[in-house]
Amino acid sequence: MPTEPTTYPGYRFPAEVIHHAIWLYHTFILSLRDIELILAERGLLVSYESIRRWCLCFGTELAARLRKRRPRPSDTWHLDEVYLKINGELFYLWRAVDQHGVVLDILVQERRNATAAKRFFKRLLAGLKYKPRKIITDGLRSYGVAQREVLSGVRHRTSRYLNNRAENSHRPTRRRERQMQRDCVA
Known part of the structure; x- marks a missing residue:
C-alpha cells in the first residue's frame, strides 16, 4: 500500500491538514467557511x-483511496433516485x-x-x-427493465416502504441543497 505524502509540492500546508479539511467537507454537511472556522479554532x-x-484537486483521489479500503458490501441493495436542480436544470x-x-455508488x-x-x-x-442477492427499489418501472437485462439472476422487490434506507441516504444531499439555496438568496 503506498504511503501518504507528507507534503504536496507547491502547497503551504502539510498533507494531514489538507486531508482533514477534505474529509470534513465531504463527510459532514459543512460549508467551506465552517471548515475555515474549525481549522482556525x-x-x-x-x-x-x-x-x-483542495477539494477540487484532491477530493476524487482521496475518495477513490477510501473506496478501495472499504469492506465488501452486504447482499441486499436499496436503489433510489431523486431530482436535483443544478444551474436551473433538472437532473x-x-x-x-x-x-x-453504506453508499455504494452515486450517478447524476x-x-x-x-x-x-x-x-x-x-x-x-x-x-x-x-x-447482490436482492435489490429493493421504489415503484419506478425502469428498475424492472434494467434488472431483467443486467441483473437477471437477482431477486427484485419493489416497495416504497422497504426502500427507506435509500430515501434516508438522500437527506444530507437535500440538506446541503437547501443550505446552498439560502446562501444564494441572502
Missing part, C-alpha cells in the same frame, strides 16, 4: 478558497445503498428511463465487482 489560518481548491441523482446504509443523469437505469446498474457492478 485549531490554530490553522486557512482561507475557504484554499479549502475549495436525477441515482443512489445505491447496501442494507447497512439527465433522464430517469430504462436506459439511465441500465447505465447506473452497469456502473454500479463495474465499480464493485459483486452481485
Whole structure:
C-alpha cells in the first residue's frame, strides 16, 4: 500500500491538514467557511478558497483511496433516485445503498428511463465487482427493465416502504441543497 505524502509540492500546508479539511467537507454537511472556522479554532489560518481548491484537486483521489479500503458490501441493495436542480436544470441523482446504509455508488443523469437505469446498474457492478442477492427499489418501472437485462439472476422487490434506507441516504444531499439555496438568496 503506498504511503501518504507528507507534503504536496507547491502547497503551504502539510498533507494531514489538507486531508482533514477534505474529509470534513465531504463527510459532514459543512460549508467551506465552517471548515475555515474549525481549522482556525485549531490554530490553522486557512482561507475557504484554499479549502475549495483542495477539494477540487484532491477530493476524487482521496475518495477513490477510501473506496478501495472499504469492506465488501452486504447482499441486499436499496436503489433510489431523486431530482436535483443544478444551474436551473433538472437532473436525477441515482443512489445505491447496501442494507447497512453504506453508499455504494452515486450517478447524476439527465433522464430517469430504462436506459439511465441500465447505465447506473452497469456502473454500479463495474465499480464493485459483486452481485447482490436482492435489490429493493421504489415503484419506478425502469428498475424492472434494467434488472431483467443486467441483473437477471437477482431477486427484485419493489416497495416504497422497504426502500427507506435509500430515501434516508438522500437527506444530507437535500440538506446541503437547501443550505446552498439560502446562501444564494441572502
